[in-house]
Amino acid sequence: MELIRPDINIDFVGKRKYAYLLSLSFIIISLVGLVWRGGSLYGIDFAGGTVIQVSFAKPTDPGKIRQGLTAAGLERSAIQRFGGEGENNYLIRTDLAGPEQGNLQDRVKESLEGVYGKEGVTVERVEMVGPSVGHDLRQKALLAVFYATLFIAIYISGRFELKWLPPVIMTAALILGVYTLRVVGLNIPLLILAALLIATALCWVLKLKYALGAVVATIHDVIITAGAIAVAGKEFDLTVLAAILTITGYSLNDTIIVFDRIRENVRKGRRRDFAELVNGSINQVLTRTLLTSGTTLTTILALFFFGGAVIHDFAYTLMVGIIVGTYSSSFVASPVLIEWETRFGKPRPAQGKK
Amino acid sequence: MKNLQWRILAVVAIVAVALIYLLPTLSKELPPWWTAVLPSEKIHLGLDLQGGMHLLLEVQTEKAAENRTDRLAEEIKDRFRDAQIRFRQVERQGESGILVSLASGQPWEPVNSIFKEKFPTLDVGARDTTGDQLQVVLQLKANELQHLKNFAVAQGLETIRNRIDQFGVAEPDIRTQGENRILVQLPGIKDTQRAIDLIGKTALLEFKLVDDQNSVNEAVAGKVPPGERVYHGTRVDPATGQVSRTAYLLKDRTLLTGEYLTNAQVQFDRNNQPYVGLSFNDTGAKVFERITGDHVGERLAIVLDDNVYSAPVIQDRIGGGNAMITGHFSMDEAKDLAVVLRAGSLPAPVKILEQRTVGPSLGRDSIRKGLISMAVGGLAVVLFMLVYYRASGVIADLALIIDILLIMAGLAAFRATLTLPGVAGIILTIGMAVDANVLIFERIREELRLGKTPRAAVDTGFDRASITILDANVTTLIAAVVLLQFGTGPIRGFAVTLTLGVLASMFSAIFGTKIVFDYLLQKRRVKTLSI
Numbered sequence: 001m002e003l004i005r006p007d008i009n010i011d012f013v014g015k016r017k018y019a020y021l022l023s024l025s026f027i028i029i030s031l032v033g034l035v036w037r038g039g040s041l042y043g044i045d046f047a048g049g050t051v052i053q054v055s056f057a058k059p060t061d062p063g064k065i066r067q068g069l070t071a072a073g074l075e076r077s078a079i080q081r082f083g084g085e086g087e088n089n090y091l092i093r094t095d096l097a098g099p100e101q102g103n104l105q106d107r108v109k110e111s112l113e114g115v116y117g118k119e120g121v122t123v124e125r126v127e128m129v130g131p132s133v134g135h136d137l138r139q140k141a142l143l144a145v146f147y148a149t150l151f152i153a154i155y156i157s158g159r160f161e162l163k164w165l166p167p168v169i170m171t172a173a174l175i176l177g178v179y180t181l182r183v184v185g186l187n188i189p190l191l192i193l194a195a196l197l198i199a200t201a202l203c204w205v206l207k208l209k210y211a212l213g214a215v216v217a218t219i220h221d222v223i224i225t226a227g228a229i230a231v232a233g234k235e236f237d238l239t240v241l242a243a244i245l246t247i248t249g250y251s252l253n254d255t256i257i258v259f260d261r262i263r264e265n266v267r268k269g270r271r272r273d274f275a276e277l278v279n280g281s282i283n284q285v286l287t288r289t290l291l292t293s294g295t296t297l298t299t300i301l302a303l304f305f306f307g308g309a310v311i312h313d314f315a316y317t318l319m320v321g322i323i324v325g326t327y328s329s330s331f332v333a334s335p336v337l338i339e340w341e342t343r344f345g346k347p348r349p350a351q352g353k354k
Numbered sequence: 355m356k357n358l359q360w361r362i363l364a365v366v367a368i369v370a371v372a373l374i375y376l377l378p379t380l381s382k383e384l385p386p387w388w389t390a391v392l393p394s395e396k397i398h399l400g401l402d403l404q405g406g407m408h409l410l411l412e413v414q415t416e417k418a419a420e421n422r423t424d425r426l427a428e429e430i431k432d433r434f435r436d437a438q439i440r441f442r443q444v445e446r447q448g449e450s451g452i453l454v455s456l457a458s459g460q461p462w463e464p465v466n467s468i469f470k471e472k473f474p475t476l477d478v479g480a481r482d483t484t485g486d487q488l489q490v491v492l493q494l495k496a497n498e499l500q501h502l503k504n505f506a507v508a509q510g511l512e513t514i515r516n517r518i519d520q521f522g523v524a525e526p527d528i529r530t531q532g533e534n535r536i537l538v539q540l541p542g543i544k545d546t547q548r549a550i551d552l553i554g555k556t557a558l559l560e561f562k563l564v565d566d567q568n569s570v571n572e573a574v575a576g577k578v579p580p581g582e583r584v585y586h587g588t589r590v591d592p593a594t595g596q597v598s599r600t601a602y603l604l605k606d607r608t609l610l611t612g613e614y615l616t617n618a619q620v621q622f623d624r625n626n627q628p629y630v631g632l633s634f635n636d637t638g639a640k641v642f643e644r645i646t647g648d649h650v651g652e653r654l655a656i657v658l659d660d661n662v663y664s665a666p667v668i669q670d671r672i673g674g675g676n677a678m679i680t681g682h683f684s685m686d687e688a689k690d691l692a693v694v695l696r697a698g699s700l701p702a703p704v705k706i707l708e709q710r711t712v713g714p715s716l717g718r719d720s721i722r723k724g725l726i727s728m729a730v731g732g733l734a735v736v737l738f739m740l741v742y743y744r745a746s747g748v749i750a751d752l753a754l755i756i757d758i759l760l761i762m763a764g765l766a767a768f769r770a771t772l773t774l775p776g777v778a779g780i781i782l783t784i785g786m787a788v789d790a791n792v793l794i795f796e797r798i799r800e801e802l803r804l805g806k807t808p809r810a811a812v813d814t815g816f817d818r819a820s821i822t823i824l825d826a827n828v829t830t831l832i833a834a835v836v837l838l839q840f841g842t843g844p845i846r847g848f849a850v851t852l853t854l855g856v857l858a859s860m861f862s863a864i865f866g867t868k869i870v871f872d873y874l875l876q877k878r879r880v881k882t883l884s885i
Contacts, residue, residue: 053716105711106547124716126546128709133410137842144840151832159825239775242837242845246782246852249833253826257793260822291742291792295735296785302731303781308723310402310716311778318782 008286012330013279013338019331023220030227037230043237044127046141048134049095052108053125056088056116064115065090072104072111083309089124104128125310141241142188148245149192150174152252153199153215160210160259170202209340210263214255217333221251221324228320234313243317250296251325254289258329261285262337274341282330293326358876361869369756372763379766397766399541400773400847403721405714406541407549408843411514411704413534418506418702419449419499426473426494427452428607433468442487450494452476458486506701507534514538514704516697517552536704546711552690554706556659557699559612561645562604564653564665573603581606585655587662589681602662604655609645611699614638618695620688621678628688629680630695639675647671658691724777732758732784739788743795745884749870750791753862757787760858761851773847783855786830790863794819795885808883812871820864827856 012019034041044051054065062079069075069092077094096104105126112121129137153174158167177198178191196219203212225247229240261281272280300322304315378384379396388394401408423446430452431444440457447453456465462481469478475498479491494502511530518526518540527539543549565582573584587600617633634642645654646668655665656679663681683691736754739747761780765772798815806814834856837849874880 122713122715124713126709126711128706130705130707132412133708140840140842144836147840148833148836151836152829155829155832238842238845239848242775242841242848245833245837246830249830250786252829253789256826256829257822260825288793288796291796292786292789295738295788295792296782298734298738299731299781299785302734303727303778306723306727306730307778307781308720310720311724311774314775314778318778 009283011279012282013275016331016335023332026224030224033227033230041230041236043235044129045237046134046138048129048131049093050104050128052092052123053082054090054092054112055122055124057120059088068112068115071114072107074108089309137238144245146188146192146195148248149195152248156211156214157208161208166206166208169206173202174198209337210259213333213336214252216336217255217328218248218252220332221321221328222248224324225317225321229317239314240317243314247318247321247325251328254293254326254329255333257288258282258285258334275338278334278338282334289326293322297322358872365866365869372759375763375766395766397762398769398771400771400844401539401541402712402774402844403717403772404541405712405717407543407546408710409538409706410708411536411538412707413507413510413536414703414705415503415506415534416449419502420446422502423450423452423494433472437464437468439465447491450499452492454490454492456488460488462488509701510704511536513698513700514553517693520693521549521552552694554704555694556703557694558659559695559699560608560657561610562608562655562657563649564655565603565605566653568603570601570603574601585657585660585662602655602665610638610641612695615695618692620692628683628685629678630688630692632677632679634675642675643671643673720774724774728781731781735784735788743885746795749867750788753791753867754784754787756862756866757858761854764854770850771847773844775844776847776851779848779851780855783852783859787855787859790823790859791867793823794863798885809875812875816868823860823864827860830856
């Protein structure tokens with residue numbers, strides 16, 4: 001069975017202006033969303049605080065729950081519906097997380113039982129992250145992102161050109177650049193930004209067009225996925241961050257598949273207009289791209305719909321990331337190649353016009 | 355031909371080993387001959403799937419240092435009195451310093467020799483003579499301080515372990531983390547609040563004398579006589595639930611502490627009310643006898659963590675080393691107090707830095723939902739492969755089943771923990787595992803379209819695709835390894851299943867399915883490929 005005809009030839013490249021527009025709008029929406037959400041983006045893993053998940057025997061509403069919390073002094077906490085329709089689960093979130101909150105869980109339970117009765121409410125889950133642990137987790141998360149960025153940048157720089165020199169230069173430049181900036185006193189988020197800029201600049205300078213395409217596509221993916229989280233009102237916690245890192249690795253898979261085919265066709269020496277060659281390559285691997293992303297997406301959708309509320313945000317992040325990652329291989333990474341070739345490429349002796 | 359046989363054997367062997375590692379998880383009971391030689395551990399479930407509590411504690415080692423310094427200061431005062439050295443003040447300064455202020459005219463030499471001979475752990479600082487007063491600051495030696503802090507953490511760990519043991523949790527995990535943190539994981543615990551109280555209690559038992567001469571009320575108002583302090587006793591009336599707070603004026607000097615206890619047991623008095631009976635060791639018994647003998651008629655306060663439990667009048671000299679703590683306890687309270695006294699006091703107080711508790715019902719719910727997602731997702735993928743690639747799809751599905759087997763076996767073999775994100779990781783790898791097969795099959799289809807024979811198409815397909823597969827998975831592995839390094843519990847579970855999944859799928863797609871194709875083409879001499 002074939003979903004897609006083998007001789008298909010959709011004009012991806014011709015339509016790339018629309019793709020730029022689409023990508024740009026999504027990026028703007030994402031950035032606006034991220035800035036607008038600001039501090040509320042952080043879950044308790046990073047901001048510190050306490051989250052208590054309670055389930056009720058009968059349907060209720062936040063107002064009544066707030067009343068129930070007065071006895072524990074928590075009537076000003078954030079209360080949020082959680083999970084599916086039939087479950088009557090709510091999340092109570094507060095910034096309090098110090099040692100004086102040692103018996104917070106008990107106080108909440110007793111206070112709610114006062115209103116709902118002993119059988120009417122169950123405390124399902126409690127997570128309390130004190131300020132020092134919150135700080136530790138922030139550091140760890142940033143370090144994880146930082147090292148992932150480094151390794152991926154180094155890998156990409158060598159993977160496409162298949163020469164050993166670029167990765168060596170990339171490694172040296174990144175280590176040097178990051179070290180000096182660290183000594184100057186830059187904090188980790190800025191270091192991550194710096195590493196990205198250094199990587200991108202090096203790709204430009206060393207004429208690593210494939211690597212550049214991959215880096216731009218990856219940055220595009222991360223911004224939009226993060227934006228999707230911000231716009232959907234969700235929070236960044238450790239699991240969401242893990243999902244974003246996974247997406248970064250996964251979306252590169254896709255880009256590598258497309259680029260490999262492009263390079264193969266270039267090697268075969270077809271004297272065609274480069275853009276046409278790229279378009280042909282994308283079409284050739286279309287089946288593969290759609291199928292691999294499709295099967296992965298299917299399993300993640302199963303998790304999204306059936307996995308339960310606790311893992312829901314994680315599944316959402318993966319879902320958005322896979323879709324955007326697939327899109328970006330054809331509509332961001334490849335166009336970058338074409339633009340580069342148009343501006344900096346060597347003119348071909350025999351031009352076969354379409 | 356032989357090559358094929360060896361490969362088939364290899365795969366069969368690997369699957370067999372995987373099954374051996376998995377059997378303990380699947381079967382309820384294992385025969386003794388199995389447990390003797392073969393692996394017999396179930397897959398560990400994380401707290402988010404099992405239910406339980408995760409607690410990160412910080413040992414306040416500064417307090418341990420302060421306590422030691424206070425005790426040394428007391429000792430110095432004793433020695434000074436014995437040697438008739440006149441002093442104005444011996445006070446702790448900061449965490450580990452002692453400020454000694456001598457009276458005017460007090461010669462330095464005898465003081466110095468006491469310091470040198472009796473207090474080797476203290477460094478004598480520079481002398482400062484302002485006016486006619488000699489002042490000197492002593493400092494606990496640096497390595498002594500460090501040793502003390504390390505000991506506080508190690509001792510804290512032991513004590514907490516003892517307390518948990520008595521509480522009866524199936525597989526507690528208690529270990530140190532970093533310099534002064536203790537990680538406690540209690541799977542399956544139901545009464546989390548009681549456990550937290552039990553763990554966090556410093557449980558410093560002290561016996562102090564009550565000052566009945568001076569007025570308690572005046573002391574509360576602010577006029578505290580030297581060497582004394584106001585303590586409070588809180589009592590909750592079990593009948594009415596009313597909380598009453600009584601103030602006591604106690605002489606600050608601790609006469610006896612809980613370190614001399616050999617036992618603490620719950621016992622019942624004539625009214626069947628529980629109380630805690632204490633037994634002291636020989637030294638403690640002697641001290642107790644001396645205290646009670648010297649202070650008949652006065653009140654002896656029993657203080658636990660700066661809270662006065664009771665302050666009975668000493669009727670008579672008490673020999674034999676037995677004492678009672680009464681206080682209108684519930685049975686649970688008495689039991690917990692006895693546990694905590696038996697296990698010993700924490701050398702330094704602990705602070706809760708992080709707590710994550712999952713109730714058992716949520717844990718079971720998560721497992722159920724995880725399995726449902728895996729089934730739905732897996733089924734969708736399996737069906738798709740069947741429909742799209744026909745017989746080759748069946749081969750890919752078999753490879754998928756082996757993948758899952760290998761991932762689970764890997765978890766069991768490496769004693770890794772399966773967490774909820776870990777289950778998500780397995781589900782993700784189901785999707786990604788099929789990717790590898792898709793890549794290979796699409797390549798084979800392309801080669802067939804170019805007119806190659808099935809044999810050639812299969813070989814080229816596998817060759818070309820293998821490199822791409824290995825390659826494309828490297829970036830996912832980079833992400834997984836970074837997460838493994840920096841991730842905490844549940845995230846690490848995800849990184850583990852992701853890594854195992856990627857490796858397993860590469861193995862079964864490149865190595866495993868090739869065997870089936872080779873077998874079909876060579877042995878069965880299949881003419882056309884159903885792909």
